[in-house]
Amino acid sequence: MSVTPVHPRTEPPGDAGDLSGFGYGQQLRRKIGSYGSFAAGFSFVSILTTVFQLFSFGFSFAGPAFVWTWPIVLGGQLLVALCFAELAARYPISGAIYQWASRLGGRGWGWTAGWLMIAAQMVTLAGAAIALQVVLPPVWSGFQLVGGDSSLTSVTGAANAVVLGVLLLGLTTAINAIGVRLMSVVNSVGVTCELVGVALLCVALFSHAERGPGVVLRTQGVGGHGYLWAFVVSGLMASYVLVGFDSAGELSEETRDPRRTTPRTILRAVLVSGLGGALMLLATVMSADSVDDGSLGDPARGLPYVLTSRLGDTLGRAFLVDVAIAVTVCTLAIQTAATRMVFSMARDRVLPFADGLAKVNPRTGTPVRSSVLVGVLAAALLLVNVGNAALFTTLASVCIMLLYLAYLMVTLPLLVRRLRGRLPAADGLFGLGRWGVVVNVLAVVWGAVMAVNLGWPRAEVFDPQGGHTYLQWFAPLFLGGALLVGALAYAVQARRSTATPVDTVDTVDAPALALGGAE
Template identity: 30%
Template sequence: MSATENKAQASRTAGVNPPGGTTGPASSTEDAELLAALGYEQKFDRKVSLWANFALGFVYLSPLVGVVALFSLGLSTAGGPSIFWIGIVGIGQFLVALVFGEVVSQFPLAGGLYQWVRRLWNGRYAWFTAWTYICCITIGITSTALYSSDFVASLFAGTADNPGISSTPAERLFIAIGMTIVCLICNCFGTRTLALISKIGLAAELIGIVLVGLYLLIFERHNSVSIFFETSSSNHSNYFSAFIAASLVGLFLFYGFEACGEIAEEVPNPSRSIPRAMQLTVAVGGVAALLAFVGYALAAPDLASILSGKDSNPIPSILQSSIGTVGTKLVLMVTLTSFIAGVMSQQAAASRIVFSFARDDMFPGARIFSKISRGHRVPMNALLAVNVVPLVIFVFVYYSPDSLNRIAAFQMLAGYAAFMMVVLAALRMRVKGWRPAGAWSLGRWGFVVNVAALIYGILGMVLLAWPTGDSGTPLVDRWIALIGFLIVSAVGLAYLLTAKPEGKSTAPEGDALEVAERLRNRAALLETSTGGN
């Protein structure tokens, strides 16, 4: 790059706020200038506020959906102590969110993880990260839609005598397809609709967790808090393996905060607001999940049947005994709203990373998937594409109803792998001298937090790959998460090594040090021009 080009590029960062400086809401012009300095043209509408961005991440993480989907699994696997996984994983994922915050603050680009590692490492590393993450998030759409089926069935078919009915394979298939199509249609109306439904989903989550949870804790306690310290294991030969198996309660829950960064080009002042949204998502989501889990567990009228695994859908029954038929139906409606918002946010995040991937010409058909609709400014082709695989998996689960939890386990292993590729790339660049220069930074604590986040993530991947079941469980079923991850990785690597897609792309890569230096120089110029004020 010539000196003239360097000056021109530096001048385009005129709207960048100095690290640690006083910051007001950045204008759309300033955001566009920063985007241009990073090599891209503003195409999306910036209509997602800090509150809406937090709502998007929160409904994607969805503590209400996570708790109601895995409440029975956790208790039947390891009993009350399974709740501790919410705290353990919450702390670990908060460290990851801090690392992500520093990276997205310097690179607030659509596509999140893919763009971050491209700038921290190179295009080849970014391609494999994106492949892994796209597989994860696509299956996330699948599992969330499928987990909603029992609650939809209970809402429309449950009775006072049997409020917590389980959906049949056929009902699960049609409910999941219907859920996906409804969310897809809503997403087609653009960022404003996505932000609105995310806010509605956030309100629904808070009503379903805070109000109901507090009511159950105060007025409907049937069990002692000692249940959270009493070990039990009905499906494992020893309690340690049972407790490890229950880690899915936390590992599945704290996933989705990265979605705040996937739509960075639709957020005003993204360098400062997105890190805050990520941190709020993990912190508030963790507290909400704990409140919901405790409330439902202490209010369960027949805890023994849940611990033994006889009652696989206990939430409606707990609600029925506590707040009656009408109250149960209302809470199930709130829960359904959360499921819809969650699927929508996953579709939006997946479509943005596919769009970003295509914008850099990183796979065949990139021109098709990099198009933005004129009316609502949505990557329509990418949005349609990310819903194809979920429809196929819905049919697979129809023929193999017991495969849902195994699919979810693979989903999370792939997600953690993609997360750790970002954390590793950030640590590698720090060793080379990179000091994050976005509007939000950890300062001198960055290196320590980065190392701690990597250690946590590796341990999380080990837990997710850990064989499930006991010695009587078929070998493939015990190792299904790891097997699925290795197959997906092998397919991705085969394509990467043979097609060499990164060679076709001319997008910037590996420029974290250079960009940070430009941002620091600009901050120094701004400080000098304002007299240090």
């Protein structure tokens, strides 16, 4: 059987009726408006969280000139976002990447994309939660619950990061379980605080500028490898940050009028994040006490050090509190997106323990078991940081490669469909028109190049301390391991599904049987 196609509509039916056209009943509650949808995508990117975490990484490889990598990555990701916006208008279903890839490339193709996305989201969630260690101890020493050095690279700092991260995951799991309305309100308030904080931070730093914008032409830190190499590697910082905008699509079944709302909010999340991040980077290199003394490339100092040294201890700590709020809503958004991905795949009965994971609590209207599972697995991943902080950092880097691969597994079959003239029409909704082929081709090329760049076994990125060859090759090893585990899980679940008679399955609640191939 094939997936129910999307037909053009002159007048939108109710959202629940629209969803039933794909073979799904309305189980989740539609409580999210336009701003809440935007907040879901923006908070996943969370420029305050990720730029604070990763600024020193980018700067250490190319000096102030690494700022130029930001608009390059933004342009590439905007191409991907444009393709996703088209698909969000045609397939407004939870589990966006999995659903889109399944309907464009077939069941096995879509399942692989979904599995890679789940793995990436789990690790990204743990990585976001651990970011509290970067901002809370500098605000107040009492947040260093494990006595000793607060640096993430130290034994005590790594342990304390796990404690703070687990506490945060407990909070976000509870919010997700209570209901999507609470999640959306908390997320929207947090995003508003983050947007205001980014604007005020940029104004404050620019007002304390020590040098002009020409500083971005300086290339110290290149070393003997050549500037092109340093530029490509430092660009990984922006690549790590500008992902997750598709999470607005993950909440399509909980968004009002998603065919029109979600495409706009996906693009807004990318553009606002891109503009805000660019201003933050420029303001930082212009206002830092020095761009030559190594402090900007030091993971223990970096951007938080610029805040406290340039803005004073009190104002600097106030901004760090805002960053902590951003970390919290970022963690919440990632967990929500991962939960909806697990729910969507479980509802199609293509994951182990699907029946339990697909259940929606009738009181809260949320997939509570999926949310708890995501939170527990992310907390378990955090434990890696206690014994080997370098391994956790490497793991967090590799997961971004999986995100780019999952994105590529959407844009590639979309291009094939487009060239064959088989992309479903959606009159009156978002579309690329005559620019579709050009944008789609560039998105595929961009995704392929970045996936290779992210996974390239550079010792400087994956094993900076040296002595652990397996870390240098961790990206291809992890990808192979994830696919192997996924293949085993898929085989087990396929055997169980085969044992279930077709006539005993309600195709509205479990339409996996309709995912036998692309449309």
